[in-house]
Amino acid sequence: MHEIRLASRPTGWPTASNFEIAEVETPVPGDGQVLIRNIYMSVDPYMRGRMNDTKSYVAPFEVGAPLDGAAVGEVVASNAANVPVGSVVAHGLGWREFAVADAKRVRVVDPAQSLSAYLGLLGMTGLTAYVGLLDIAQFSEGDTVFVSGAAGAVGSVAGQIAKLKGAKRVVGSAGSAEKASYLIDELGFDAAFNYKDAPVREQLKAAAPDGIDVYFDNVGGDHLEAAIASANKFARFALCGAIAQYNETTPPAAPRNLALAIGKELNLRGFIVGNHNNRMPDFLAEVGGWLREGRISARETVVEGLANAPEAFLGVLRGDNTGKMVVKVGDEPAVRS
Structure with a gap:
C-alpha cells in the first residue's frame, strides 16, 4: 500500500x-x-x-x-x-x-x-458551518450575514443554512466572478463579490448597505477588517479560519480597526469544531433532512x-x-x- x-x-x-x-x-x-x-x-x-x-x-x-x-x-x-x-x-x-x-x-x-x-456536507465541514453560525455567532432570524470564503466547503454551507433559517440578507465573498455567480445563482445568496475586484471594505459596504449582524470568518485579514467596519451594534463574529495568513512569513497588517469592536460591543469568538461533537445528532437530523428534501446542496x-x-x-x-x-x-x- x-x-x-x-x-x-x-x-x-x-x-x-x-x-x-x-x-x-x-x-x-x-x-x-x-x-x-x-x-x-x-x-x-x-x-x-x-x-x-x-x-x-x-x-x-x-x-x-x-x-x-x-x-x-x-x-x-x-x-x-x-x-x-x-x-x-x-x-x-x-x-x-x-x-x-x-x-x-x-x-x-x-x-x-x-x-x-461524509467529508463535506454531512461531515465535520458541515458541522463546522452549523455550529459556527448557530451556536458561536448565535444567528437569529432576520439577521444580515456576511460569509468570507463563501464558495469554499464551510462557507457555502454556512450561507445556505443562514438562508434556510430566515436571514434577511446573506452576502458572500469569493475569489472569482464565476464563484460569485455560483453563490447567487445556485446557492441562493442575496449578494456576492469577487474580493479581487476592489477593496473588500468597499464591496461589502455596497452589498450590505444596512450593515451586518453576523460574520462567519474563514479568511481573516482585510475581510475581518471590512466586517468590523460594516458591523452593526452587538454583531457576532464566528472566527473559523484565517486562510489569508496561513502562508505568510510576516505578521498580518489587518485588522487595523479592532478598536471599533469596543464601541460597537462586538462579540468575536473563535472555535474548534472538535469541541462540539455533541451537536452532531442535531446537525445530521436537520441538515440531512434538508439534503433529502433537496433544500441544500454542496x-x-x-x-x-x-x-x-x-x-x-x-x-x-x-x-x-x-x-x-x-x-x-x-x-x-x-x-x-
Missing part, C-alpha cells in the same frame, strides 16, 4: 517537495480494530498549520511520518463485532490507501448516501488518486476548489444498500 508523508516543513507557501509518497506493508488489525480501505479523503486548510512545528490546538504532523485527516472507507477486515466487514466508516486516517483504526474511533455511516458527503471538487493528494491540498490553499475538495483514493463498494 501507499501513504503520503511529510518530507519537510515549509517556509511560507508549501510545495510538492514538502511531501513524499512511500510504499509500506498493509497493516493488520489487532483486537478491537478494523482494517479500512480508503475511498475518499479530505484536504483542508487547517492542515497547513499542522505542517509547522508549533504548538496549536492539534499536534503538528511529524516529518517522515504519514499525514492524517478525515477519510471515509470500507472495512475489509474486522476484529470488532460492532463494525463488521463491509461497513462504510468515517475516520481520521486519510492520506493512505489502507488504515487500521480502533473500532471505537470510527463512525459507521449510511452507504446509501453519497460517500464523499458542490465538490474531486481529484483522482492518492498520488495527487498533495496537489489537491495546495489547490485548496490557492482557492482552486469550489465547495469541498476531496481526493478519491479507491473505488466505491460494488454493492451499496
Whole structure:
C-alpha cells in the first residue's frame, strides 16, 4: 500500500517537495480494530498549520511520518463485532490507501448516501458551518450575514443554512466572478463579490448597505477588517479560519480597526469544531433532512488518486476548489444498500 508523508516543513507557501509518497506493508488489525480501505479523503486548510512545528490546538504532523485527516472507507477486515466487514466508516486516517483504526474511533455511516458527503456536507465541514453560525455567532432570524470564503466547503454551507433559517440578507465573498455567480445563482445568496475586484471594505459596504449582524470568518485579514467596519451594534463574529495568513512569513497588517469592536460591543469568538461533537445528532437530523428534501446542496471538487493528494491540498490553499475538495483514493463498494 501507499501513504503520503511529510518530507519537510515549509517556509511560507508549501510545495510538492514538502511531501513524499512511500510504499509500506498493509497493516493488520489487532483486537478491537478494523482494517479500512480508503475511498475518499479530505484536504483542508487547517492542515497547513499542522505542517509547522508549533504548538496549536492539534499536534503538528511529524516529518517522515504519514499525514492524517478525515477519510471515509470500507472495512475489509474486522476484529470488532460492532463494525463488521463491509461497513462504510468515517475516520481520521486519510492520506493512505489502507488504515487500521480502533473500532471505537470510527463512525459507521449510511452507504446509501453519497460517500464523499461524509467529508463535506454531512461531515465535520458541515458541522463546522452549523455550529459556527448557530451556536458561536448565535444567528437569529432576520439577521444580515456576511460569509468570507463563501464558495469554499464551510462557507457555502454556512450561507445556505443562514438562508434556510430566515436571514434577511446573506452576502458572500469569493475569489472569482464565476464563484460569485455560483453563490447567487445556485446557492441562493442575496449578494456576492469577487474580493479581487476592489477593496473588500468597499464591496461589502455596497452589498450590505444596512450593515451586518453576523460574520462567519474563514479568511481573516482585510475581510475581518471590512466586517468590523460594516458591523452593526452587538454583531457576532464566528472566527473559523484565517486562510489569508496561513502562508505568510510576516505578521498580518489587518485588522487595523479592532478598536471599533469596543464601541460597537462586538462579540468575536473563535472555535474548534472538535469541541462540539455533541451537536452532531442535531446537525445530521436537520441538515440531512434538508439534503433529502433537496433544500441544500454542496458542490465538490474531486481529484483522482492518492498520488495527487498533495496537489489537491495546495489547490485548496490557492482557492482552486469550489465547495469541498476531496481526493478519491479507491473505488466505491460494488454493492451499496
